[in-house]
Amino acid sequence: MELVVARVGAAHGLQGMVRLEVRTDDPAGRFAPGAVLPTDPADRGPLTVVQSTERSGSWYARFAEVPDRTAAEALRGTLLLVTVEDEVEEDAWYPHELVGLPVEDTTGRHVGTVAGIEHLPAQDVLVLTEENGARTLVPFVAEIVPLVDVPGRRVVIDPPHGLLAADEA
Structure with a gap:
């Protein structure tokens, strides 16, 4: 590749x-x-x-x-x-492998799709396109993104209340 x-x-x-x-x-x-x-x-x-x-x-x-x-x-x-050789390393992926993956919360509810990754000074963030079209930046840390399953074609997030645009006020 x-x-x-x-x-x-x-x-x-x-x-x-x-x-x-x-x-x-x-x-x-x-x-x-x-x-x-x-x-x-x-x-x-x-x-x-x-x-x-x-x-x-x-x-x-x-x-x-x-x-x-x-x-x-x-x-x-x-x-x-x-x-580069395709390497089998746990918790290792390239940004292009994540784009387009469906995102669900820990209850299994579909919340959107990965649109990309941005490399900010403090940390990387997943760019999430929510079901309602909103663009949300999700901190790419294990507490909020506990699972990235590229072969299984899904990303699981555990967002704090208020992070997603779809959250009720």
């Missing part, structure tokens, strides 16, 4: 460095010198990392196949990928 780890942004400098819109929790490892990254579209890669650096919260990289600013500008919008 291939996952997106970054999107190439604007060129930075004259020697082919680009800014990366990072989508991984391990940028230092994913963009280590020598790493070879497939791309989407495929004809723009693969790209071999020569140098990467983090400055003021932003990541920048230079690739062996990108000699100058003109080549770097042509990469803008390219997705950088990694190939």
